Amino acid sequence: MARFRYFLIASVLLAVLAGLGVGGYKWYKAWQEEQFLKTAPETPGREILFRVEPGQIFTTIAANLKSEGLITDTRRFYQLAVRTGKGSAVRAGVFRLSTGWVPERVLTELTSSTGVMRRVSVREGLTWWQTASVIEEAGLGGADGFTKAVADPELLAGYGIQARDAEGYLFPETYLLTPPKDRPAHHMAEVMIREFFKNAHKVWPGGLPPFKEMHRAVILASLVEKETGDATERARIAGVFRNRLKRHMLIQCDPTIIYGLGPEFDGNLKRSDLTDRDNPYNTYVHPGLPPGPICSPGLDSLMAAVHPEEHQFLYFVAKGDGSHHFSRTLEEHNRAVRKYQLKRNRSTYRSTKQ
Structure with a gap:
């Protein structure tokens, strides 16, 4: 009997100790969990x-x-x-x-x-090399990497761009993104090209045209972008270029020459530049559109190029307030040149509306 009581007491003690052990373990684990969550x-x-x-x-x-x-x-x-x-x-x-x-x-x-996202604003009318500098300054990739990306045959082919580089297809926009660890400049170029095609569907809502037709529109839009100082004139300027092309007249667009001179252009357009036949972008001597876009046009310029204004204007000259005087005849144009260019006030002259 005594042995039975001893065994019973021992069993109870062991059960109590086991319970305390399990409880203690659970308490310890709960304490660890709380420490993890709160510390x-x-x-x-x-x-x-x-x-x-x-x-x-x-x-x-x-x-x-x-x-x-x-x-x-x-x-x-x-x-x-x-x-x-x-x-x-x-x-x-x-x-x-x-x-x-x-x-x-x-x-x-x-x-x-x-x-951690970076913001970069790429404005309309920049060349690819100007865009490369903007991307580098924003910390979204090196200019050298961007230069390689815009001429990457694989990247261009992936988007059906049948050109030597992505000029004209780097859509101007304010971008907010986190650059990847590897090849950030290449990623940025692809993001901009993708944004172009996203907006292109707004220009051609029924479906994108064959590349050759689209490319001509992008080239024309790039000229419109560079020549426009007053946003309300885009379609009218596009109409002038269309009228000149239809009549087989030279486009005679200064920004095309400047583009052909490349990143080294010092801002001084000389008379010899206007007669340089070695510059394939010289629309003063070479007929038709230049061989490629001269900048990245925005959506409004693309719309203007595809839907130009119907009129009879063949010439335009900057008035010095950002707008232009449009003329139907060379005689009228020459009078406007004398009025707005030869007699201009250099201290108040500006190329864009304010």
Whole structure:
């Protein structure tokens, strides 16, 4: 009987100890979970730029976070993501995180913020080499990389551009994006080309025409873009160029010559430049449109090139306030040149509307 009581007491004690052990273990695990959720890896924290690549799986992201010191436990971080329904919501990009943040804040930043994005505004009328400088200054890729990208045969073929480079197809726009780690300039060139074709469907809503026809429109639009100082005149200027082409007249567009002179042009257009037959972009001596676009036209200039104004004007001259005087005859044009150019006030003259 005594032995039975001893055995019973021992069993109870063992059960109590086991219960305390299990309870203690559960308490310890709960304490660890609470510590993980409420304690930052470091105090004070360090700011870290963290990159998530497109298509990267969550376990890899969690492992990279731990290696950077941004979390302390990958398994618990994964469980937190599953528990909150954010396991598949992490975005690709570059994020500004801190080792002084608790895990939930890190997860929230990765799943709800836009990350570290760069903004670049590329205005209408820039050449590809001017655009390259803008891209480099914005930190979205080197100018050399952009130069290679715009002439990349594989990139051009992927979008059906049958030209030596992407001039005219680098759509002017304000872009907000996170550059990829590899070949950021190439990525930027492709983003701009993709944006061109997105807008091209607004110009040709019934479907894009054959490339040759579209390319002629882009060339004409680039001339309109460079000659327009008053936005209301785009379609009228396009109409002048169309009328001259129909009559087999030389276009005689100064910006085409300047483009042919290349990045080294010093701003001084000389008389000898107007007669230079070696410049394929010299529309004072070569008939028809130049061999390619001379800048990246915006949507309005593309629309004007495809839908020019119907009129009988053959000439236009800048009036010095951003607008132009349009003439039907050479005699009228010469009078306008004397009035607005030869007698112009250089101190108040401007090429664009203000």
